Amino acid sequence: MEWRHKNLITLEGWTREELGFFLDQTEYMEELLNRPIKKVPALRGKIVMNCFFENSTRTRASFEIAGKVLSADVINWSSSGSSASKGETLRDTVWTLEAMAADAVVVRHGEVGVPDYLAKKLTKASVFNAGDGTNGHPTQALLDLYTARQKLGNLEGAKMAIIGDVLHSRVARSDIQAFRKMGVHVTLSGPATLMPENTASLGVGYVSDAREAAEGADILYFLRMQRERQEDGLIPSIDEYHRRWGATDSLVSLASPRAVVMHPGPMNRGMEIASSVADGPRSVILDQVRSGVAVRMALLYLCLGGVR
Amino acid sequence: MILLKNATIFDGENLGTAYEDLLLKDGVVARRGTDLSAEGAEVFDLGGKLVCPGFIDLHVHFRDPGYEWRENTESGARAAAGGGYTTVVTMPNTEPAVDNPVTVEYLVARGKKAGASRVLPAGCVSKGRQGKQLAELALMAESGAVFFTDDGAPVSDAKLLKTALLYSRDLDVRIMEHPEEPSLSAKSQVNEGAVSAASGMKGCPASAEVIDIQRGIILSRETDSPIHFTHVSTELGIDAIRQAKKEGLPVTCDVTPHHLSLDETYVLVSRFSSAYKVNPPLRARKDVKALWDAVADGTVDAIVTDHAPYHLDDKDVPFQEALSGIASLECSVAVVLDTWAKTGKPVPLERLLELFTSGPAALLSRPWRSLGSLKEGAPGDVTVLDLEAIQRVDVNQWKSKARVCPWDGEMLQGWPVMALVEGRVVMNRLKDPE
Structure with missing residues (x-):
């Protein structure tokens, strides 16, 4: 299947076939996690920015592990340690991320629609919704x-x-x-x-x-x-x-x-x-956590140009 | 002296059936007839375009004083002219609020200096818009206030609203109520319905509007004093007003171009574009339909923009952070005409035009009521419409300072092409005079 999604903001536009294909890909990724050396060079040279404007442990860690297993460089941009706490507008943050040549931005935010906003403003990077307010995850x-x-x-x-x-x-x-x-x-x-x-x-x-x-x-x-x-x-x-x-x-x-x-x-x-x-x-419940890493690996892999 | 030739004339009530001419002289309507000529007059051949009494918008926010980076009286008055409105009523939710005669006089003077559309201020119902003590209503009326409202918020205290209705009854200035029950609408971002369910954002229920409308109707009945409800957005709300009118109560209302043309689904379809964030929120499709039915049956007295300009830093932000309000002065007439045409012209053209002219004029204080007609001697305020003109909305061309608008980039049909205030051209997209 030709993968046509660059971002994951909502699953609304995904077809049932795409969901099925995605879950199949996730199975391959889980096999990778069972290997003694959990590292493949699939996303070498890609920069993934983890932007968490709201607390998260498992989602953040699992995106980080997923990126690292695929050899991407994962940078954690947290709101407390960044300019978001100094009152920078999200518009400026977006342009900063773009200027830093991020290939993917993983965003969690307490407000509905923030990943949509980022995806509209970012011209190059993929945007992955890691939870926006009450709207979606x-x-x-x-x-x-x-x-x-x-x-x-x-x-x-x-x-x-x-x-x-x-x-x-x-x-x-x-x-x-x-x-x-x-x-x-x-x-x-x-x-x-x-x-x-x-x-x-x-x-x-x-x-x-x-x-x-x-x-x-x-x-x-x-x-x-x-x-x-x-x-x-x-x-x-x-x-x-x-x-x-x-x-x-x-x-x-x-x-x-x-x-x-x-x-x-x-x-x-x-x-x-x-x-x-x-x-x-x-x-x-613990199987869900384990699946979380494999799912995020499949997502990064497919959307950042694994199979084209 | 200005001579408008070969026009179809709408005089506030009826639509002419043949081409006629209109002569404006000394700031007033001098003559209406066929084959008029006047020596020394500037002549505009309108080729059948529609000449109407100058359009009146009873509800705009010009942010002056206090928030002039969003809009000010000058940019707002010029935007109004650009949008085909010759008279606008500015809301008093400024900083400081317009709650005293001096600020009213300041705004009248600023409006005159702008030299574009006529600016008529509304004053607050309560001091500092705090909803506690009555503001100096009589003195503000003397200084030129044409409505009293705490718009942006309702007059939540029922006793204060009753007092204001009684006190204003003999001032010839109406109370304009922003109908909203705050305990039900608190923290809401969208309509309560499909969008709040899908996004989890707090919804504003129709009950928040209709409870305040019913309360106002009851107090209007008890005080025998007129009340005007602005930006009515729900089927329930408009039904309540229809009933009150049937009863013969002095209750009037207006609706906005955005509630007549957009429903809540735009919030989702646009993937949470802040351009669609407004209070009251965009409602369900059935509400939009109900508003058009109310336009048709005479329940609605006026169409108002609720023009709410913001700086990009307030508006080009994610949906939940964005301030509520739609800026539309410079495209709202086209939005209404375009929606009307595309929905199969649900009401006669005359009815629609009344809501921009004689309808709102009748709600103003006495000196301004003749603004809604083109009788000889009436103020020379004219709006010329070209119902065939198709043009793209381009916020970058606006006189307003606002740069976010739901219709930006859209092709709309039916535009104002000329506007005159007291016989003076304030907007002209026609060719030069012959």
């Missing part, structure tokens, strides 16, 4: 897809329940997009105050009762819950939330026999997920 969706496909095989017709704070979750938005493209039926569950007003426009169903969503599901996806939601008055208490929508053994037992439990991390044990589930036999 497409590489998370790719690694979730990859993990689910590894465990379940063909995903066509599979049932997925996404449970938690969908309203504020970029992971949920990207996963809905990606899993629907692969033919998965997605149902959301969580307090109505943490749901978008218009879930139908996202092409998914919604049920208030988590048990109804979990019933017969092949993928149970639990979202991170933030304490500030209680402070914002959107839920009465964390305890009430955990009892009604948390990942507990009784909730998981309602799922299909082959079901997997996923979580984007970092987890709040006892809040949105009980330890017995997080560490239990259904959990593929």
